[in-house]
Amino acid sequence: xRVVVQRVRDARVTVGGETVGAIAHGLLLLVGxxxxxxxxxxxxxxxxxxxLRVFEDEAGKLNRSLLEVGGEILSVSQFxxxxxCRKGRRPSFAAAARPEEARRLYENFNERLRAYGVRVETGRxxxxxxxxxxxxxxxxxxxxxxxxxx
Numbered sequence: 036x037r038v039v040v041q042r043v044r045d046a047r048v049t050v051g052g053e054t055v056g057a058i059a060h061g062l063l064l065l066v067g068x069x070x071x072x073x074x075x076x077x078x079x080x081x082x083x084x085x086x087l088r089v090f091e092d093e094a095g096k097l098n099r100s101l102l103e104v105g106g107e108i109l110s111v112s113q114f115x116x117x118x119x120c121r122k123g124r125r126p127s128f129a130a131a132a133r134p135e136e137a138r139r140l141y142e143n144f145n146e147r148l149r150a151y152g153v154r155v156e157t158g159r160x161x162x163x164x165x166x167x168x169x170x171x172x173x174x175x176x177x178x179x180x181x182x183x184x185x
Contacts, residue, residue: 036076036140036180037116039065042089046109046168048158055164056156061106062089063168067116068132068140076180077140081147084108089174097174101153108148111158111166112141134161 040062047057064084090099090106101108114137118126132140138160148155158164 036069036072036080036144037067038080038084038178039113039116040084040087040089040174040176040178041065041168042171042174043109044169044171046166048109048111048156049165049167050159050162055159055162056109056111058107058109058154058156060104062101062108063166063170064108064110065113065116066110066141066144067113068137069117069130070132072132072140072180074143077144077147079180080178081144081151083178085148085151085153087176087178089176102151107154107156109156109158109168110141110145110148111164112137112160 043061043063045059046063048055062084085102086100088098088100090097090104092098114128114131117131118128119130120126131137141160145155145157158166
């Protein structure tokens, strides 16, 4: 499981001109799954995201988590995070989870985030989406669930 985390002032996802998800202050998550991702990957990642200290304290240091600042999450499914561009000029997406499995994992991941009491908005799985946001800092991080034998 791979997640790109962006600290945002605001973020929104539109599909065909219709806003399907929007947040104010919080985190934009681009979320991708690979073969063999399991429920423990979802639990690890949800815990990591909500406790990640990427918001400033009174001294301007990154010491506060999403939970501490009352932030929101916009979660967007992004299979292209598993695109492999090492050979040729066209990315291979062979490492991305099959859509039916990725949808199940994505929905479960969002529910795990909500279980922390966080407001979670989403994009529309499988749709062509326009994502707009204001990245604050900018702060952008890439998280991967712990490596293990799969």
